[in-house]
Amino acid sequence: MIESIYVGMTGLSSFSRGLRVIANNTTNLNTPGFKSTSLRFSDAFYSNGSYSGRQFGQLGYGVSTAGTTLSFKAGELRQTGNGLDLAIDGQGLFTLKGEDGRITYTRAGQFQFNSDGILVDQSTGAKVMGVGANGALTEISIANLKTSPGKATAVAKFTGNLSSTGTDQTINGVRVIDAAGGEHLLTVKLTNTGTTTPGSWQVDLMDGxxxxxxxQLIFQDGKPTAATAKLAFTYTPTGQAALPLTLDFGTDVTSFASGTLSTLAFASQDGYAPAELSAAAFDASGTLVLTYANGQTVKGSRLSLGRFDSADAVGSLGDNQFEALDGNAWHTGVAGGAFGSVRSGYIEISNVDLSQEFSDLVIMQRGYQASSQVISTANEMLQELFSMKSR
Known part of the structure; x- marks a missing residue:
């Protein structure tokens, strides 16, 4: 009976550990990237009973626990609207490097750029690692990418129909950006000179x-000739260096009879002013995409991802981080294939199944009650045995 008490005690101890695992899972229900664990139970050792040299069965010594198992079932991806909130649709994990140089991994992609322009984990400040040119791990930095330097206009394009029977056409508001980012509105005046050369027009570029x-612009069969479709000028803004400027009529410009009505107009130009960084995000391949206020985009570093062959090769460290227990079971790479794709503006929430946890909670509670009842019954039997001595 005393052995029964000890056996019951193993049940109390094991079911208490099970309750702790459930408590840890449920309290991390809203922890981004959290992976639930389950407790592994195993029966304890046995002793063989014998009488007169004959075996008559084995007697067990209760239950023990053999550690926990991580579940890497994917959690729900929840949209946040923040381009630096990242989730992985697949098996990969983000790679982090702590101040001590230790490499860890996480599924909780809540990142930000610190004051030095380096991408870090919001919770711990660990650096988020990318893949360098030689394949080695490297920091992801925007230290030299916070502004777009701007670009002077080189080509101004036009579109529409220039009436072949018209006498002249004036196009106002031809927007040009100089090398310093200044904006200038020029005028293009076209005068029909077809009386001397059929289909020819004089093109005057004017600043005020x-x-x-x-x-000279010449049309043949309603289309600009190849030699005159692109007209090269040199424009010198006040106080600025000379600016080579091409007026492009070769793409969407025609010249057909339409009375005196012309639809020829300024379409676009390829220059842009300097601007500050306005947004940062990552595409599905894990490549940093920077967007500036002038509409320009620049691609930066690519995220380094890790994945593992077996959950036994992964250990939990806290702070939503995991470590590699067996380096031979780990692989590094980039988004795509087995590593999965990166989702910018999303966070993976905990994979805890609350209904399963509550079901397990009932089982643990009943197991604990049953074990305590065994101890109580064994104690009553001992008391009954002790009371027989006094009778």
Whole structure:
């Protein structure tokens, strides 16, 4: 009976550990990237009973626990709208490097750029690692990418129909960006000179009332000739260096008879002013995409991801981080294939199944009650035995 008490005690101890595991899972229900664990139970050792040299069965010594098992079942991806909140649709994990140089992994992609422009984990400050040119791990930094330097206009494009029966056409508001990012509105005046050369037009580029330059545009069968479709000028803004500028009529410009009505208009130009960084995000391949206020985008470093062959090779460290227990079972790479794709603006929430946890909670509670009842019964039997001595 005393052995029965000890056996019952193993049940109390094991079911208490099971309750602790359930408590840890449920309290991390809303922890991003959290992976639930389950407790492994195993029966304890046995002793063989014998009488007169004959075996008559084995007697067990209760239950023991053999550690916990991580569940890497994917959690729900929840949208946040923050481009630096990242989730992985697949098996990969983000790679982090702590201040001590230790490499860890996480599924909780809540990142931000610190004051030095380096991408770090919001909770711990660990650096988020990317893949360098030589395949080695490297920091992801925007230290030199916070502004877009701007670009002077090189080509201005036009679109529409220039009436072949018209006498002239004036296009105002031709927008040009100079090398310093300044904006200038020029005018293009076209004058029909077809009386001397059929289909020819004189093109004057003007800055206010000042003529910047004069060229000739010739149409054949309603289309600009290859030699005159792109007209090269040199424009010198006030106080700025000379700016080579091409007026492109070769793509979407025609010249057919339409009375005196022309639809020829300024379409676009390829320059842009300097601007500050306005947004940062990652595409599905894990590549950093920076967007500037002038509409320009620049691609940066690519995230380094890790994955494992077996959950036994992974250990929990807290702070939503995991460590590699067996380096031979781990692989490094980038998004795609077995590593999965990166989802910017999303967070993977905990994979805890609350209904399963509550079901396990009932089982643990009943197991604990049953074990305590065994101890109580064995104690009553001992008391009954002790009371027989006094009778």
């Amino acid at each position: 009332t000042t003529v910047v330059g004069t060229k």
